[in-house]
Structure formats: C-alpha cells, structure tokens
Amino acid sequence: MKYSYYPGCAQHGTAVDYRASVEAVFRSLGIELEEIRNWNCCGALHVPDRNVKAALSGRTLASSKGLDIATPCNLCYSNLMRANTAFEDAANKNRINEILTNKYGGNTKPKHLLEVIVKDYGLAKLAQHVKNPLKIKAVPYYGCLLTRPENKFDSPENPKSLDNLIAAIGAEPVKYYYKTKCCGGPILITNEDLAISLAKDLLVMAKETGADCMVVTCPMCHLQLDAKQKLVEDRYNIKLELPVIYFTQLIGLALGFAPKELGMDKHLVATDRLVAGIGR
Amino acid sequence: MKFMKKDATLSESRDTVFRDLVLKSPGCEKIPTCMQCGICAGSCPVSHEMDYTPRQLVRMIQLGMKQEVLNSNTIWLCTTCFSCSVRCPRGIHPTELMEALKPIAIAEGIDNKNSRFDQVFSEVVRKNGRASEFLLISKYSLREPGMIKQAPFGLSLLSKGKLPLSVDKMENTPELEAIFNPVKPEAKPEEKHAAGNAGKTADKEGEREE
Numbered sequence A: 001m002k003y004s005y006y007p008g009c010a011q012h013g014t015a016v017d018y019r020a021s022v023e024a025v026f027r028s029l030g031i032e033l034e035e036i037r038n039w040n041c042c043g044a045l046h047v048p049d050r051n052v053k054a055a056l057s058g059r060t061l062a063s064s065k066g067l068d069i070a071t072p073c074n075l076c077y078s079n080l081m082r083a084n085t086a087f088e089d090a091a092n093k094n095r096i097n098e099i100l101t102n103k104y105g106g107n108t109k110p111k112h113l114l115e116v117i118v119k120d121y122g123l124a125k126l127a128q129h130v131k132n133p134l135k136i137k138a139v140p141y142y143g144c145l146l147t148r149p150e151n152k153f154d155s156p157e158n159p160k161s162l163d164n165l166i167a168a169i170g171a172e173p174v175k176y177y178y179k180t181k182c183c184g185g186p187i188l189i190t191n192e193d194l195a196i197s198l199a200k201d202l203l204v205m206a207k208e209t210g211a212d213c214m215v216v217t218c219p220m221c222h223l224q225l226d227a228k229q230k231l232v233e234d235r236y237n238i239k240l241e242l243p244v245i246y247f248t249q250l251i252g253l254a255l256g257f258a259p260k261e262l263g264m265d266k267h268l269v270a271t272d273r274l275v276a277g278i279g280r
Numbered sequence B: 001m002k003f004m005k006k007d008a009t010l011s012e013s014r015d016t017v018f019r020d021l022v023l024k025s026p027g028c029e030k031i032p033t034c035m036q037c038g039i040c041a042g043s044c045p046v047s048h049e050m051d052y053t054p055r056q057l058v059r060m061i062q063l064g065m066k067q068e069v070l071n072s073n074t075i076w077l078c079t080t081c082f083s084c085s086v087r088c089p090r091g092i093h094p095t096e097l098m099e100a101l102k103p104i105a106i107a108e109g110i111d112n113k114n115s116r117f118d119q120v121f122s123e124v125v126r127k128n129g130r131a132s133e134f135l136l137i138s139k140y141s142l143r144e145p146g147m148i149k150q151a152p153f154g155l156s157l158l159s160k161g162k163l164p165l166s167v168d169k170m171e172n173t174p175e176l177e178a179i180f181n182p183v184k185p186e187a188k189p190e191e192k193h194a195a196g197n198a199g200k201t202a203d204k205e206g207e208r209e210e
Helices: A016-031 A050-062 A074-086 A088-097 A111-130 A161-168 A192-208 A219-227 A228-234 A247-255 A272-277 B002-009 B014-024 B039-043 B054-062 B067-072 B083-089 B092-106 B113-128 B133-143 B145-159 B174-182 B197-210
Strands: A003-005 A034-035 A069-073 A110-112 A137-140 A213-216 A244-246
Touching: A003 A161, A016 A034, A016 A111, A016 A244, A034 A192, A050 A074, A050 A088, A050 B092, A050 B174, A050 B197, A069 A074, A069 A111, A074 A088, A074 A110, A074 A219, A074 B054, A110 A111, A111 A161, A137 A161, A161 A247, A192 A228, A192 B067, A213 A219, A213 A247, A219 A228, A219 A244, A219 B145, A228 B014, A244 A247, B014 B054, B014 B067, B039 B054, B054 B067, B054 B092, B067 B092, B083 B092, B092 B113, B113 B133, B113 B174, B133 B145
Parallel strands: A003 A034, A003 A069, A069 A110, A137 A213, A213 A244
Antiparallel strands: none
C-alpha cells in the first residue's frame, strides 16, 4: 500500500505529536506514505477567496504521481475534496490550470488517514496487529470537515468509522451526541470567548460519558480540546482533566508503542493516568 | 437586539446587482428557493452570537440588502462547519454563501479583526507557501493588540515544542504568487467592475503594500 502524503502545515508545528504517531503507526503497519515534494498550504479556512483555495489544492492534487493522496488533517482533506468539486466545472478547471505549472486533470482521490486505515487497510487486519488490547472507554469525535460537506467517506450526521476503529482495537466507543459538532477551532484566534464556549460544550459532554479519553482526527480539534482545555477549566471553573488523543496514538498504544514514541508527552493535558489504565 | 434585526429587514436599501452576483456563485444558486424553515439557524453552533442568523441572511440576499449583509458579523463568525449545508432541504449551502461574501466584503472595504486575520493568513501563505503558526500569530498580534491576552496560551505551546520559531517554507513560491494574483488578460475594463472579478482580487491589494 502506497500513498502520496500531504502532511499539512500543522504537522510541522502544533501537531508534532500527531506527526510522531502517524510515522510510527504507518511504518509499523507497512503503509507507505511518500511526502509530496515542495507541498503548499491548502489555505485552511482563512484564505477568504474560494478560487485561490481551489488553485492551492489543485496544485497539491496535481503532484500526486498517480497515487491517492493521504492527509492527516480534516481541513486539508476538506479543501482537497472541495477543489475536486471545483474542478468538475470545465471553465473553472481551465482557468485554474492556466495558473498551475503542473496541470490537474481532476482525477486524484484525496483520503483522510482514518479512511486509509478503516476502508483501505481494513479493521480486521488492524485487529490482528493489536498486541495490547485497550480496555478503556473512548469518546469518538469526528469534528466537522471529515464528513462535511462532501460526505463521501462517512455519514455527516452519525459517522461510525472511528467508533468501529475504537472497537476493533479492544476499547469501547461511548455514545457521544456531539460527535460531529463544531469545536470552534476556526475562530479560536479571532473570537476566543465564543470558541472556548464551543470547546466547553464538547468537553463537558465528553466528561459526562465517563470515558477515559477523547479521540480526535484533526490537529485543529486537538488544539481546541487539549491545548485550550486548561483555559476552559479556568474560565468555567470546572475540572475536566480529560486526555484528548489522536486516533493514530490510540492505534499506536494498541500496537505496543511507548507513549513517548507517539508524541504523547507533548500534550497539554497529561495522559499518564490513561496510559497507566491500559497497563503500560 | 431583536428590534434592530427587525428594523434591518425593513430597510429600503436594495441592490439587485449585488443579489444577482451572489446568486451566481457556487452553492448559492438555490437561494431563491429558500422557504425560511430555519434548519440552518437551528444547526448553526454560533447563530446565537450572529447579527443575523443564516436563515435571515439568506432572506436578506433575496432582498438584495447589500450593506446590512456585508456589515454583519454573520459572515465572519461562521465556523465553516457545514452543518447547515448538509441539512438544507432546498439544497442551499449557507456556508458557501458566507465564503462567497467574504471577498466581496473585503473588496468593499470591510475591515474587522476577522478580515484582518484572513488577510494576514493569506499573506503568510502567499509569501512562504505554508502557514507557520508562530509567524501567523506574531504578524496578527501586530495588527491586533488584544492578542496579548492569548500570550499564556502561546507560551504553553512553546513549552511543549509545539510552536517552532523557525518559519516553515516552500523551496520556491513564484507559482503561489500566480495563484494569489492571477493575471486576467482577457478581462476588459468594464468587466473588472463586475463584482465577481473585484471580489476575486481586491482582497490582495492591501496586503501587497506591506
């Protein structure tokens, strides 16, 4: 199995922990991720012009060397999917291709790493590699852009792929009604109070399920729910201490990696108790 | 607040050119079919903080209420979660509407903390090809002194090695320059005033001076 790999900007910054776990887990599973040379930012949600964003992602999609493009980030994934939709329009496609050095035909398939594991690699095969079944309860949190707006990979209202992954490695996915509710990430810099209130809703609901941790698939969600959790606690005078881990870290723990190899020492909310609970 | 909203809906300022421009952009074609059911507003995680809910904004587009629409915080508070888009029974994409409105608002001179952030973000990506968080936050803080409040958050990330001070860059970026500032040789002068083109390029004008 081989993919062109589009890490996205966060992997070189706030998501170094995610990066460590992706590298460890995918190497261990024998899934090859070949990083795209000289890749560019997808524009996230903050390049206000959709035409520019489609061109940014078109450039990425054009450099896939005929492979599917795998990405760890919900924002990158969503922008690649939306660019493909933009390229379906012939006039749009010609206009953008006039700018691009490598022309894009519109046929590259973007995949989130969760989709790579769940659909392409397969959960049955993943289960065979589990050395350390995780006897924990975990909140599956998908965020917005993994399933919306294109919803080609999983349901935009009640996705199940992450639930199934959690179950496949021996843990229990808890029922969580906010699994696709917005974390507030896109406005965390500009409208902090509002962003914090959204994160609070998610965290409080997650805490109420009695789960040991929350599992995420996106660097922005992680920033909101892990790095900003202390601020949520202070602002609302509540105690949460809920570890928030990437799904690749969850898999890594089950495969027998040490937490440090998965970048879990970089989290703002301590994961010691979670790790102790799974017998490591 | 509620009364203000009502007043605005009674406004006499109608701009059909603006309305038609918006209705032509992707995701907005079906706006005329809106029946005001409000599932967009009910699904929106931040509609309670908006000047006008997505439902109201869609109606205001139908009415061509350009100034009220472009001056509302609705466009900028949208978190782009697409909950409204996947639920609309008419196939309208309110999220795409917000995205269509942003460049138009910037072209019309709308300036607020959100539009400034978008401009800083675009500038960082245009120059470096990638969005280094540290560079982004530093540049934005220069324009937005209130950011000092978030300094402890930045420090907590720094302490964990999650905010590298080095700038992540592409090897070369001339292609990015072309992506952000496409040359349109075919555009005749009068077409430049069609807000479609204005919206596409005008948001870069200010940044280039820096």
